[in-house]
Amino acid sequence: MKKLILLIAMLLTMTVGLAKDIKTVVLTTVPQMHCENCEKRIKENIRFEKGVKKIETDVEHQTVTITYDADKTTVENLIKGFEKIKYQAREVKEGEQIVTNEEEECPNM
Numbered sequence: 001m002k003k004l005i006l007l008i009a010m011l012l013t014m015t016v017g018l019a020k021d022i023k024t025v026v027l028t029t030v031p032q033m034h035c036e037n038c039e040k041r042i043k044e045n046i047r048f049e050k051g052v053k054k055i056e057t058d059v060e061h062q063t064v065t066i067t068y069d070a071d072k073t074t075v076e077n078l079i080k081g082f083e084k085i086k087y088q089a090r091e092v093k094e095g096e097q098i099v100t101n102e103e104e105e106c107p108n109m
């Protein structure tokens with residue numbers, strides 16, 4: 001019995017150690033994304049930020065979806081990563097629709 005308890009305890013510790021805190025955040029940017037160049041610029045820079053697992057951009061909806069390891073980074077840090085490439089980023093609220101600003105010029109042409 002003691003052995004079994006010990007084994008269960010060991011398994012539990014292992015599981016906790018392996019379970020990573022992977023989270024997803026949806027951001028939007030100012031200036032907005034206008035084209036492939038904008039998407040590329042964001043993807044190719046943010047990809048290398050610490051803790052970033054996956055990044056997806058959607059020009060139509062003006063969203064940047066980032067999957068990150070919450071043990072290694074925070075949303076604030078990710079936003080700082082955008083600042084380095086002259087983008088202001090903020091979290092998209094649930095249900096929020098972002099309207100594309102047609103007047104805004106693409107900064108990456």
Ligand SMILES: [Cu+2]
Binds near residue numbers: 034036037038107108
């Ligand atoms: Cu562009």
